[in-house]
Amino acid sequence: MRLTLSVIKADVGSVGGHTKPSTRMMAAVEGEVAKAICNGLLIDGFICHTGDDIAIIMTHTRGEGSSEVHQFAWKAFLAATAVAKNSGLYGAGQDLLVDAPSGNVRGAGPGVAELSFDHSLSGSRPAESFMVFAADKCGPGAYNLPLYLTFADPMYCAGLMLPPMIKGFRFHVIDMDHTAGDSVIELDAPADGYHIAALLRDNERFGIDRIVSRTYDEVAVAVSAQRLHSIAGKYTGKDDPVAIVRNQGIFPAPEEIVSPFAKAHFVGGDARGSHVMPLMPVPLNTPVTGMYCLPIVSCVGFSIEKEGRFSESYTDFFDNPAWDEVRRRAQCKAIEMRSQGWSGAAMLPYSELEYGGFRDTVSALLKRFRLREERKPEAAE
Numbered sequence: 001m002r003l004t005l006s007v008i009k010a011d012v013g014s015v016g017g018h019t020k021p022s023t024r025m026m027a028a029v030e031g032e033v034a035k036a037i038c039n040g041l042l043i044d045g046f047i048c049h050t051g052d053d054i055a056i057i058m059t060h061t062r063g064e065g066s067s068e069v070h071q072f073a074w075k076a077f078l079a080a081t082a083v084a085k086n087s088g089l090y091g092a093g094q095d096l097l098v099d100a101p102s103g104n105v106r107g108a109g110p111g112v113a114e115l116s117f118d119h120s121l122s123g124s125r126p127a128e129s130f131m132v133f134a135a136d137k138c139g140p141g142a143y144n145l146p147l148y149l150t151f152a153d154p155m156y157c158a159g160l161m162l163p164p165m166i167k168g169f170r171f172h173v174i175d176m177d178h179t180a181g182d183s184v185i186e187l188d189a190p191a192d193g194y195h196i197a198a199l200l201r202d203n204e205r206f207g208i209d210r211i212v213s214r215t216y217d218e219v220a221v222a223v224s225a226q227r228l229h230s231i232a233g234k235y236t237g238k239d240d241p242v243a244i245v246r247n248q249g250i251f252p253a254p255e256e257i258v259s260p261f262a263k264a265h266f267v268g269g270d271a272r273g274s275h276v277m278p279l280m281p282v283p284l285n286t287p288v289t290g291m292y293c294l295p296i297v298s299c300v301g302f303s304i305e306k307e308g309r310f311s312e313s314y315t316d317f318f319d320n321p322a323w324d325e326v327r328r329r330a331q332c333k334a335i336e337m338r339s340q341g342w343s344g345a346a347m348l349p350y351s352e353l354e355y356g357g358f359r360d361t362v363s364a365l366l367k368r369f370r371l372r373e374e375r376k377p378e379a380a381e
Contacts, residue, residue, distance in 0.1 A: 003043075003119035003308050004066070006058045007132055007242045008073040009224070010095040010110035013084025014052035018137075020287035021054050022087060025080040029054055032076035041072055043308040050298040051136030051288040052091070053111075053240050054080060057300075059308045064114040070104040077110065111140075111224035113242045115210065121306050124164075124216055124250050128304040131257060131317065133243040135279070136288060138269030138295035140176060140225045140241040141203025142279055146260035147221060147243070148200055150252050151211050152189035157256040164250040167214045173199050174209040174225045184209055204268055204348070207241075213250055220251045247301075258299060258317050264330035266337070268348050269295040274358065275347055277337060280330040283319035292338050294330065 015022050026047060033045035033056060046057040056076060062069050077096060084092035097109035106112045119128060135142050149156040151169045159165055168189045173196065175183040187196050199206040207225035212218065223243040247254050264278040271293040282296045299318050303311040340346035350359055 001119050001308060002061060002063070002116060003304070004060055004063055004069075004114060004116040005130065005222075005244050006060065006064070006066075006069055006073075006112070006114045007055060007134075007224075007244055008058075008070070008105065008110050008112050009050075009053050009055040009134055009240065009242045010077045011053045011091060011136075011240065012077050012081040012095060013087075013089040013092040015089055017090050018052045018293075019289055020052055020285075021049050021080065022083065022089060024087065025083045025089075026054065028079040028083050029056065029076045032072070032079055033058075036072050041068060044310045046300075046302070046310060046314070048134070048284045048298070048300060050134040050282070050284070050286065051240075051296055053095075053134065053136050055132070055134045055242060057132055057302075059304065059310065061308070064116055065104045065106070067103040070101075070106075070112075073110065074101060074105050074108070107226065111226070111240060111242045113222040113224045113244050115219040115222040115244055115246075117218060117246075119304065119306075119308060124218070127248065128246070129248050129254075129301065130244060130246045130304070131254060131299055131301045133245065133297055133299050134240075135242070135295060135297040136240050137271075137273070137293055138240065138267045138277075138279060138297075139204060139273075140223070140239040141200070141205075141207045142241055142267045142269070142295065142297070143223055143243050144200040144203050144206075144208055145263070145265050146257075147208050147211065147223075147245075148196065149260040150257050151220070152193050152196065156260055157252045159252050159256055164215060165213070165252070169220060170212045170214055171196050172209040172211070173206055175205065176207055176225055177205050182209070188214060216250050218250065219246070221245050254301060254315075254317065261297065261299075261318075262323075262326050264326055264333060266333075267295050275338070276345060278330040278333040280327055280334075281318040281323050282327070284316045290331070292334050294334050 014020055030047050036042045043059040048055050056073055081093040095109040101108040154160045171187050173185050208223050209225050211221035213220055224241045245257055261281045266276050267279050270277040277295055279295045279297055282298055284298050301315040337346055
């Protein structure tokens with residue numbers, strides 16, 4: 001069976017500011033998913049939220065970019081938007097940037113990550129397991145560093161030295177500033193490792209689109225690498241990316257995949273999408289209520305049964321006492337960075353500020369600049 005994993009995520013409203021979706025919003029989406037499973041569109045589905053973003057995780061056989069699956073997700077988000085509007089919630093329908101997209105919803109606002117594979121539970125994949133990362137209050141390049149360390153650096157992933165992975169992985173890197181279409185370069189690790197790093201250091205422009213095993217030609221990773229402000233032309237909230245990562249066997253193990261997140265590395269995001277702040281790993285369904293509105297990331301893992309359904313239970317990878325120290329360190333890093341306020345590296349450069357109002361303020365001031373008249377030399381006494 002050719003199975004497709006799809007994750008589609010959007011912010012369509014939240015309680016008391018940009019904190020979390022309401023219980024009724026979540027129930028509206030869950031109801032739509034149940035109907036889609038019942039009518040055979042989906043094999044299985046799972047709903048969760050990270051901050052104020054609702055994620056729909058799905059298995060189906062319609063392939064990547066299926067207009068039927070994408071339109072279903074859009075309608076599910078519209079149902080949650082209607083609840084948010086009726087309840088007077090903040091940002092109702094925020095990530096739905098068009099009235100009615102035709103076909104798939106990539107470029108219409110929601111974050112989309114998808115990958116397909118032959119699912120037989122035999123050969124190189126006798127057991128199929130995967131993880132979904134979902135981030136809030138940060139840009140789409142937030143996974144650049146941890147995924148590079150996992151799939152290109154044996155200091156973080158010892159499995160790269162084993163025969164199934166020693167040939168390395170092919171990185172598909174997308175230029176997110178190119179909005180006319182997907183502009184992608186393919187580079188191989190380890191041979192092109194320095195070239196990959198040269199691009200991925202710029203989280204605001206270049207992002208990992210997918211990663212493929214060079215040995216088995218199997219897709220290991222898919223990321224929703226898109227920038228909403230490039231699509232909409234104005235601030236609509238941060239891009240809040242999702243990523244699907246297959247694990248075990250011919251791919252890195254879960255502990256090798258999550259370990260780079262212990263860095264709580266700095267990313268663009270936070271309040272108004274305009275600051276540089278550490279990314280904090282959090283359990284599923286965590287609201288954004290902490291000081292400074294830290295960028296957060298959750299991670300849920302599943303196994304897939306033979307018929308394509310999710311295992312009866314799931315693993316919440318960041319809901320573990322081991323991550324409490326990382327969360328504490330992330331908060332300390334955040335306090336130090338935000339103590340610098342608006343100055344220098346504490347905020348993104350003006351070209352990357354998500355709120356157009358910041359640029360409007362500076363543009364208005366630039367019009368008031370005048371060339372200083374050249375001073376004439378004073379006459380000698």
